[in-house]
Amino acid sequence: MDVAAAAGVSRQTVTRAMNDMPGISSATRERVQQLAAELGYTPSRFAKGLVQGARISLGLAIPDLTNPYFPAFASSVVEEATQRGWNVVVDDFGHGSGSGLDAVTRLAPQVDALVGYLGERSSDAQTMMGRRPVVVLDYPAGRAAGGICFDYSYGAGLALERFQAEGRRRIAYLDSDQEGPATTRGVAVAAAAAGAGMEIIVRRSADSAPAARDEVRGILAEHGGIDGLLVFNDLMAAGALKGLHDAGRAVPEDCGVIGMDGIPLGELVTPELTTLALDLRAVGRSAVDLVDNLLSGAIHPGSAEANLVLKHQLVLRQSA
DSSP states (O other): OOHHHHHTSOHHHHHHHHTTOSSSOHHHHHHHHHHHHHTTOOOOHHHHHHHHTOOOEEEEEESOTTSTHHHHHHHHHHHHHHHTTOEEEEEETTTTTOOHHHHHHHHGGGOSEEEEOOGGGHHHHHHHHTTSOEEEESOTTOOSSEEEEEOHHHHHHHHHHHHHHTTOOOEEEEEESTTTTOOHHHHHHHHHHHHTTOOEEEEEEOSSHHHHHHHHHHHHHHHOOOOEEEESSHHHHHHHHHHHHHTTOOTTTTOEEEEEEOOGGGGTSSSOOEEEEOOHHHHHHHHHHHHHHHHHTSSOTTSGGGEEEEOOEEEOOSOO
16 A cells, blocks of 8 residues: 555655655654554665666675675675676674674665575565565575575485485485574485485584584594585585595595585685585576566566576586
8 A cells, every 4th residue: 555645645745754854744754654664665765766866775685704605695796786887785694793684774774675695584674674675595485575595405316316326325414503403405405315215314513614524523433434425515515525534534435525505615625526506696697687677666576486496506526
């Protein structure tokens, strides 16, 4: 419902009320602002930009820029946005605030739209942004204007097929402990293994190379003869390679290792890491394209077209 119609005032009055401009009474201002909040309305910086010729400002909420995946992703978004003449405002919420919603609180006054890894705070983020679109990465349950998810079941199938083709039968999966009992990736790996009639060992660690290194030592101490290891991401896989080396296990001769994400780090470790890779430039391009289409009205918020699913590809290197 239009705020002006609900309040029984003109659109000019709504503009004055929402922007704290003079010319209306305080009672009218408060009534309009209350109705706007109830209707989920916020002033559109995008619309003001069309009138004033301002550049679009895109918010980018990142959980941890110390993880090499996120700078690579952020770089792809900035590249695509810059080609459109947009500004990008980045907020790394993994250090200090610890909440994606805190990042949205900081970004909302500055941006026309938002892209981010917001997880379970996705719906709250969209509420806070009002009509301005939020595009959420890697969270299928989110109720934002748009989303980009990844087909982990497909990727897990590729990895397990690779292990089977190499004759590996004692497979372990090292998951991250960041999402409760199992991550989205962990659920997909378990389902893919069950579908293939494979039993796999599942262990979890913090999302870091040192933690993964320690956990791999624990896996080997408890289960000994694993000959295939799939890891939550490439950063943890680098730690897993260290753990196998510490235990005197040769990679890939004694144990094949496959990571996920496809960040440049995988080419810098020894042996070079086989990985389920995302085309991060394609991910960034898809996110910015989706924002562009949501802002212009070419794609409607929450529609099938506003929710994309991208696939990994198996990049074969030395580790498996």
